[in-house]
Amino acid sequence: MKQLVTKKSHDAFAEACKYIPGGVNSPVRAFGPVGGKPLFIASGSGCKITDIDGNSYIDYVCSWGPLILGHAHAAVIEKVNATLQKGTSFGAPTILETQLAKLIKEAIPSVEKVRMVNSGTEATMSAIRLARGYTKRNLVIKFDGCYHGHVDGLLIQAGSGATTLGIPTSPGIPQDYARNTLTLPFNDIDAVKDVCNRRGSETACIIVEPVAGNMGVVPPKPGYLQGLREITRKHGIVLIFDEVMTGFRVAYGGAQTLYSVAPDLTTLGKIIGGGFPVGAFGGRAEIMDCLAPSGSVYQAGTLSGNPVAMAAGIATLEKLKGKDTYKTLENLSKKLGEGLETSARNAGVPTCHTRVGSMLCTFFTDKPVTDYATAKKSDTQRYAAYFRGMLERGIYLAPSQFEAVFVSIAHGEKEIEATIKASTEVMKGIK
Numbered sequence: 001m002k003q004l005v006t007k008k009s010h011d012a013f014a015e016a017c018k019y020i021p022g023g024v025n026s027p028v029r030a031f032g033p034v035g036g037k038p039l040f041i042a043s044g045s046g047c048k049i050t051d052i053d054g055n056s057y058i059d060y061v062c063s064w065g066p067l068i069l070g071h072a073h074a075a076v077i078e079k080v081n082a083t084l085q086k087g088t089s090f091g092a093p094t095i096l097e098t099q100l101a102k103l104i105k106e107a108i109p110s111v112e113k114v115r116m117v118n119s120g121t122e123a124t125m126s127a128i129r130l131a132r133g134y135t136k137r138n139l140v141i142k143f144d145g146c147y148h149g150h151v152d153g154l155l156i157q158a159g160s161g162a163t164t165l166g167i168p169t170s171p172g173i174p175q176d177y178a179r180n181t182l183t184l185p186f187n188d189i190d191a192v193k194d195v196c197n198r199r200g201s202e203t204a205c206i207i208v209e210p211v212a213g214n215m216g217v218v219p220p221k222p223g224y225l226q227g228l229r230e231i232t233r234k235h236g237i238v239l240i241f242d243e244v245m246t247g248f249r250v251a252y253g254g255a256q257t258l259y260s261v262a263p264d265l266t267t268l269g270k271i272i273g274g275g276f277p278v279g280a281f282g283g284r285a286e287i288m289d290c291l292a293p294s295g296s297v298y299q300a301g302t303l304s305g306n307p308v309a310m311a312a313g314i315a316t317l318e319k320l321k322g323k324d325t326y327k328t329l330e331n332l333s334k335k336l337g338e339g340l341e342t343s344a345r346n347a348g349v350p351t352c353h354t355r356v357g358s359m360l361c362t363f364f365t366d367k368p369v370t371d372y373a374t375a376k377k378s379d380t381q382r383y384a385a386y387f388r389g390m391l392e393r394g395i396y397l398a399p400s401q402f403e404a405v406f407v408s409i410a411h412g413e414k415e416i417e418a419t420i421k422a423s424t425e426v427m428k429g430i431k
């Protein structure tokens with residue numbers, strides 16, 4: 001193992017800090033939770049990224065999920081290039097928008113109509129406005145540790161970035177906003193029943209990550225999502241599945257297909273943009289048609305449905321639709337998950353391993369992780385040591401305990417084996 005030299009990244013970070021708050025354009029990119037300084041990336045190809053000092057890493061962040069095909073996938077680059085030549089934005093409809101909408105609707109049966117936006121945050125923000133406009137109610141129920149973007153009313157007990165930075169909520173959010181958001185523990189159906197029995201008639205929507213992926217990976221307990229469906233139906237509450245991370249990730253049709261539960265609205269992002277800034281929200285036509293211009297709930301975007309971003313999304317979904325993609329992902333991810341678990345067990349390091357398809361997590365705790373409270377029991381110092389050891393061995397994990405490991409179709413058996421080997425070495429050194 002050679003010493004990792006990252007001088008150019010360190011210099012670039014110092015320079016960035018002069019102009020950009022904290023040197024990064026999104027807090028989770030900073031290495032705060034694990035110590036050290038972020039790497040500056042020069043290029044990516046397949047499952048690997050190369051930093052500006054010339055070090056290569058097997059990448060399990062995959063731009064925080066979008067790059068399920070790996071970096072610079074030929075089909076995506078080709079379609080993006082061809083689209084780019086014809087112009088970058090028109091602020092008028094293009095056929096590409098309908099094509100991507102159609103692909104999404106075909107993949108996710110609960111989505112009858114879909115509106116494109118520019119980020120996952122915009123998608124959840126708009127979906128909530130729509131749910132409130134449709135129901136004429138104000139209250140929103142969310143779950144501790146679920147992250148739905150940095151929307152004012154949702155940045156309450158919001159997982160990952162907020163968790164590792166120790167910001168339970170953020171300054172700048174009026175108390176009045178927070179008052180309209182109720183947070184409950186994830187995976188506790190009785191808590192939902194109880195609140196809805198008391199306040200169901202005031203509640204516009206329940207928003208949930210059907211597989212929580214922003215407090216590490218926490219799968220839903222059997223029957224939990226079905227339970228949410230029953231309660232929301234009973235009280236006339238709009239059920240929103242935030243599938244920004246899980247859509248086209250845990251299955252082509254998202255978590256709702258995997259668990260056979262149809263929400264009223266679904267928010268999407270990440271994978272559907274193929275590495276470009278895209279979000280979307282969709283669902284029952286009756287609700288979606290409340291949006292302007294067909295209805296009165298206002299929502300708009302200068303660059304929404306941007307042709308270049310649509311092209312990347314279409315190329316990505318078409319590739320994913322191919323035979324056996326998810327089987328391959330499942331096999332690779334299973335092998336990785338089991339290998340990581342064995343590496344910890346053999347070294348006697350207490351861990352809890354979770355996985356749904358190609359999203360997985362190693363929590364440094366010996367207790368089962370089922371919600372935010374149990375996720376927070378993890379030893380983040382141990383994770384930091386693990387992260388650093390892996391990085392030195394050319395494995396790029398998320399710089400936070402409370403994030404997922406993402407496997408792409410560009411990861412091969414060889415890289416999975418190299419990762420397990422690295423983990424075996426690193427776990428032995430964890431105190």
Ligand SMILES: *Cc1c(COP(=O)(O)O)cnc(C)c1O
Binds near residue numbers: 147209213270
């Ligand atoms: C990433 C994420 C978001 C926010 O998406 P951005 O594009 O970062 O605004 C929202 N919800 C979930 C579940 C996410 O994982």
